[in-house]
Amino acid sequence: MRRRVAHCLFVLFVAVATGYPSRRSAVDLDATPRTTIIYNELSDIPRFSGHALNYTTLLLEDEKGILYVGARGAIFSLNSSNIADGSQRKIQWEASPEKQKDCLQKGKNNKTECFNHVRLLQRLNSTHLYACGTYAFHPLCAAIDADKFTLPLHLEEGRERCPYDPARGYTGLIVDGGLYTATRYEFRSLPDIRRNLHQRPLKTEESPVHWLNDAEFVASVLVRESVGSPAGDDDKIYYFFMEQAGEEGASFGQTQVARVARVCKNDLGGKKILQRKWTSFLKARLACYIPYYEVLKGVYSLDGGSWPSTVFYATFTLSAQWRSMEASAVCQYNISELQRAFDGPYMEYQDTTRKWTRYDGDVPDPRPGSCITDRFRENGYNSSxxxxxxxxxxxxQRPLMFEEVKPVRGEPLLVKKNVLYTALVADRVPALDGQQYNVLFLGTGDGWLHKGVVVGSVVHIVEEMQVFRAPQPVETLVVSKAQRSIYVGAASGVLQLPLASCARYTTCYDCILARDPYCAWDGKGCREVAGAADRTRLTQDVQHGTDGCWNSSAQAPPTQRNRTALQGDDVLLTCNQRSNLARAAWLLNGTVELAEGQGPFRVGVDGLLVMNALPEHSGQYRCYGEESGLRSLMATYALTVLPEQPKESRAMAPSHSPQQATADGKFIYISVITVLGGLCLVLGVVLFYVACLQRRKGRYVLGDPRIVELQTVSANHPGKGQDDGCLQIIPGEAPTAASLARETPLAVPPPPPPPLPAEFTNGLSTLPSTLRKMNGARYVLLQQQEEPSASSLHNASFAQELSKILEKRKHTQLVEKLDESSV
Known part of the structure; x- marks a missing residue:
């Protein structure tokens, strides 16, 4: 009952979320990836793993062609053009045995925690990198010479710069020589936002009200708001995190909320009040409107060349209260919406209720929490x-803002059920229509990568890729403009993927319908726009995915395949769709469109089943993939259904077909004796006598007591209950040697029955267990089920119905070769 209620609430969540009604349903928002690429199709992708674990801290220096990787006990320098070329350099940075022993004495896990997990890797200056690691719960930091790529002799204390716990949420940036970090630095300390490596170190205030309430940090972003600012504003660092909710009116059961906080880069702290503390710290709720149960997982920012165009993309999942189902959402926020919240009303803490409520009193001037601007300087306030x-x-007293930071259009861009997004990165791509499109790369908790393009108010997921064979969370994503690559970091290693694999789209329709802003059709193939010398011949339609293919060169016709079957057989014509968004449409003889439930036809996602085929069902069958109003020819079949053979002709035919395999036992044994022509006549008589004797007893000696039953596999076989000589192996216990000696002293076990022919005539192949792959899962097309009633067949799905029909008719699986068959 609880799961049912949870599911209903999720389906309706957009429409009822906190008073902001959605214009679309949750079903509309649950986007399906257009194409699915499994792990085996990515065999040529560069992958790096250097005998370490947790390759989760990545630093890309595009102009130098270097990708730095911080792992557990090591730091690597890789060639960003090909991370697997073997030219990597390595710094071994393991925790000392003494520190590991101390870690174990503290009761920590010697399998995961008592190591040196590199959590920070940033460029410090033109010559050095700066790295920090947990060092078995005793954090250390080091300034590393980038050219020598070796650890210095002196390591710095890292307790105020790096978390002690490798599982703790953490974010860190080096901005103009200052280190800005946020985490829980010690076991008993409160979460904190700090600035180090600066002449004025700062931290957040702890009393009288906690500025951070058990915060878990996710990301931090620098926005250069001083550049071109008419007000003479300061640069700001934005922090994104989860914390315990304390607002008045918080929903029942709401324990955590997503927050965004900001500080000014040139904040120097107060002179008497807030000494060595931030004077510009303010925070506001970050809402995505998955009602009340949203957990922030990742944040990434993009700008169009100037900070006023900055947008933030954030991924959310459902909180622990909703473990009965999985769902993720992506929301977009404009920088102007963040500024509006921080310029709005404040909240204050009520000691009596222990809740935050709106503050409606007077606000002093200059405005509290603001950065120093030209107006402040004119009034004599040159610093904080x-x-x-x-x-x-x-x-x-009042660091919390009353206004929420609302997403663009007041609703998520994307909602995805049965997926947990764990990492996020974005790229801004100019398209042929003159617009710039934001492309999102979303890592999942089970090792998949989704690539989507933001078109208006929705995200079109171009493809999903299984980037790791073993399910594991994608931890870090980094985009390289220079290499046109995306780097994926996880526990087992790092891999390098192209931003686009345009050659995967083999036809014009496929290229245009993908709506990939990286790709366009040039008349002969799908090409990368960035590498094209002449863009005037390229065609692309990111907005709709429908325009651009006008002539026959858009697609070469598929080769016609032949099928031959007997009357009464079931025939399966497969039609694999390259797109998960396509619908299969079948035409018979070029004019008759076949629909589900139309006569003997059953239309499925990946095939057409012709039941009880008759000679009048012969003809040309064409399968089209229909998507966005376009039809693309996928497969062509010429089906010939032969009339049923007379019984006399079947009896005279050689015993090489399943139908003839059901002729009476005497004929089969005579045929076997003929093949074994070397046996003497006396032995043949004895075998014939034993066979007849055992047939009358209803038993067949196999020497193996396992239950086996071999029945007819043809629809032409007469019904049960007729003594027509069909071969059957009936369960029974194998006679002992003594009993055989008593019954027939000279009896010899008869030869095993001849094997079934390898090929049937109805066009069915050995059906794959998965004919549709979608969203990182395998959907089983055929599964054994109870035999259905006749009334339920029309309501069953194609996959289930096909399974039931085949089970009912006792057909076995057929050969792999589909192209030709004969009677």
């Missing part, structure tokens, strides 16, 4: 240390 005490005291 010049701010009045009442301003500093106000922001100390």
């Amino acid at each position: 240390q010049d701010l009045p005490n009442n301003v500093l005291d106000f922001v100390k």
Whole structure:
């Protein structure tokens, strides 16, 4: 009952979310990836694994062609053009045995925790990198010479710069020489946002009200708001995290909310109040409107060349209260929406209710929590240390804003059921229509990567790729413009994928319908737009995916395949769709469109089943993939259904077909004796006598007591209950040697029955167990089920119905070769 209620709430969540009604249903938002690429199709992808674990901290220096990787106990320098070329350099940085022993004495896990997990890897200056690691719960940091790529002799204490726990949420940036980090730095400490490597170290305030309430940090982003600012504003660092909710009116059971906080880069702290503390710290709720149960997982920012165009993309999942189902959402936020929230009303903490409520009192001037601007300087406030005490005291008491940061259009861009998004990165791509499109790369918790393009208010998922064979979370994603690659970091290693694999689209329709802004059709093939010398011949339609293919060169016709079957047999014509969004449409003899339930035809996603085929069902069958109003020819069959053979002709035919395999036992044994022509006549008589004797007893001696039954596999076989000589192996216990000696002293076990022919005539092949792959899962087409009633057949799905029909008729699986068959 609880799961049913949870499912209903999820289906309706967009329409009822916090007073902001959605214009679309959850079903519309649950996008399906257009194409699915499994792991085996990515065999030529460069992968790197250097005898370490947890390759989760990536630093790309595109202009130098280097990808730095921080792992457990090691730092690597890889060639970003090909990370698997063997030219990597390595720094071994393991925790010392003494620190590992101390870690074990603290009760930590010696399989996962008591190691040096590199959590920070940033460029410090033109010559050095800066790295920090957990070092078996005793964090250390190091300034590394990038050219020598060796650890320095002196390592720095990292307790205020790096988390002690490798599982703790953490984010860190080096901005103009200052290290800005956020995490829980010590076991008993509160979460904190700090600035180090700076002449004015700062941290967040702990009392009288906690600025951070058990926060778990996800990401931090620098926005250069001082560049071209008419107000003389300061650069800002935005922090994204989860924390315990404390607002008045929070929904029942709501324990955590997503937040965004900001600080000013040039904040120097207060002079008397908030000494060595942030004076510009403010925070607001980040809403995505998955009602009340959203957990922030990843954040990435893009700008169109100037900071006012900055947008943030954030991924959310359902919280622990909803373990009965999985779902993820992606929301987009404009920088202007963040500014609106931070310029709005404040909230204050009520000691009596222990809740935050809206503050409606007077706000001092200059505005608390603001960066120093030209207006401040005109009034004599040249730094935060010049701010009045009442301003500093106000922001100390009221760091939480009343307004929420709302997503663009007030709803998610994307909702995906049965998927947990764990990492996010974005790229801005100019298309042939003159627009720029944001392409999102979303890593999942089971080792898949989704690539989607933002078109208007939705995300069209171009493809999904299984990037790791063993399911594992995708931890880190980095995009390289120079290499036109995306790097994926996870526990087992790092891999390098192209931003686009345009050659995978073999036809014009496939290329245009993909709506991939990286790809376009040039008349002969699908090409990368970025590498094209002449773009005037390229065709692309990212907005709709329908325009651009006008002539016959758009697709070469598929080769016609022949099928021959006997009257009364079932015939399966397969038609594999390259797109998960395509619908199969079948035409008979070029004019008659076949529909589900039309006579003997059953139309499925990947095939057409002709039941009880008759000679009038012979003809040409064409399968089309229909998508976005376009039809693409996928397969052509010429089906010939032969009339049923008379019994006399079947009896005279050589015993090489399944139908003839059911002729009476005497004929089969005579045939076997003929093949074994070397046996003497006396032995043949004895074998014939034993066979007849055992047939009358209803038993067949196999020497193996396992239950086996071989029945007819043809629809032409007469019904049960007729003594027509059909071969049957009936379960029974094997006689002992003594009993055989008593019954027939000279009896010899008869030869095993001849094997079934390898090929049937109805066109069915050995059906694959998976004919549709979607969203990182395998959907089984055929499965054994109870025999259905006749009334339920018309309501069953194609896959289930096909399975039931084949079970009912006792057909066995047929050969792999589909192209030709004969009677």
